[in-house]
Amino acid sequence: MGDMGGDQVSQAVAGSAALLRSVSGRDWKGVDAGRLDWSCRRTAEHICLDLIMYAGRLAARATGYVPFEIVVPDGTDNAGVVDVLETTGALLTAAIRTAPREVRAFHPSPFRSANREGFAAMGVAEVLLHTHDIAEGLGVPYEPPAELCEGVLTRIFPHVRPGLDPWRTLLWATGRGELPGRAPVTGWTWSNNLVIGAGRVTLQGVTPAAAADLRAGGTGGFDWIEGGPFEGTRDAAGMVLKAYEAGVHRPEWGLFVLVRTEDGRAVGGMGFHGNPDEEGRAEIGYDLAPAARGQGYATEALRALSERALARDDVKALFATVDRVNTPSQGVVSRAGFTRVSEEHGEDADQYAYELRG
Structure with missing residues (x-):
């Protein structure tokens, strides 16, 4: 079971950006992202918000919610949103790489905090899962590296029995797919270490x-x-x-x-x-x-x-x-x-x- 840190966040973002750039000329606003109620465009912007939010909490050693939003100006095309994705990914990567091992910052689920490894795993999960949602909505294939999926599962899904295919297991654990012999997931949360x-x-x-x-x-x-x-x-x-x-x-x-x-x-x-x-x-x-x-x-x-x-x-x-x-x-x-x-x-x-x- 490999590392989970800035390198993994960078790898996940690079894979997402490559896919999204290949479909940046498509209509993102008029298409729902997979099973979500959000459009593909809103989902891409949501990834950016999560990444900078995690970076901000970890960098500030936040003890509670930090109330801010990220706004993509009107008129920004889809390629510009991918630029924002890469930028916010770089900020989270930097925050993780510079945070001491003992530092923890606020995250509500379920034990009220996470360390740098937890924030890395959450960031990677957000990127992988929501890129999947966008890809599903636009009808294009997407499958991230198995080691990234396994890294997420073994750190913030400790309650989920591992499967033969880490990507399919992660999709199932978050209500996005099926696994033979397992009941569908209708509600879920991840779990940082206590x-x-x-x-x-x-x-x-x-x-x-x-x-x-x-x-x-x-x-x-x-x-x-x-x-x-x-x-x-x-x-x-x-x-x-x-x-x-x-x-x-x-x-x-x-x-x-x-x-x-x-x-x-x-x-x-x-x-x-x-x-x-x-x-x-x-x-x-x-x-x-x-x-x-x-x-x-x-x-x-x-x-x-x-x-x-x-x-x-x-x-x-x-x-x-x-x-x-x-x-x-x-x-x-x-x-x-x-x-x-x-x-x-x-x-x-x-x-x-x-x-x-x-």
Whole structure:
């Protein structure tokens, strides 16, 4: 699963511009764009607005909506709109390339923010999907590179089971096509990774793309301290990827990387072994790079993650197991409010079982 950044935005815009220039002499105003209620002309202008809006939010580190519009002057021909598309694409590309990894800016769906990778994925998605709409309206073929589609799916559609054809899967996931064996999509949203503040660290949700990289021995896009990521984090990344491939992954019940707020360095991983069961119980686990242990990071993160999970109506209790010989980890769960429970809850000869109820 490849990168997602300024290069990918530039590639998507270049492909869109090439297609749109080839049909710029056609009537865009009098033809609807695919299944949309917009004309092809309005749809092209909408792409430009999205690109500059994303660039502005990311560049300004916006914490809410930035109220502005982009206006294409009357009399501008379709080729001029393509010029605007290329310009706004270049602005988003520049904003992504110059934004530090830790920077996040406002986006409403669903966790209220996105990082540079998220804005890149959203920008690419807007370009690919709306170029498709215009092409469909004008009756011309359009199919973007599969790697761009896969990059979008593995970053902002973590809840969508991957298919053999990333482009067809993306079209289906956004209500623009059909896939054998899957019900039509009538409502959809994408999902940027969830970030939870926890004092000296933040818990940053791991996307399927990052999980694949971690499982393969990479960094997942994080700047790790020496000794990280530890083996438990790589194993958990494999669990995320398995759930994603099965179509049952939910970002809030996946893996989070613990990142120090003071320097942006990743120190460990924490997360759930899956979605809550029918009784509203979810199992939680964690590990830290050796150099980060004994400093309270895990306790702070576990408190924050537990508090968020137990605030939900569908969660009644959290569960954790700790090796009997791992006294420091027993201290972590105890300080976070967990208490020892009986064997029927998972305790055995090698591990203690702990529970925290809402």
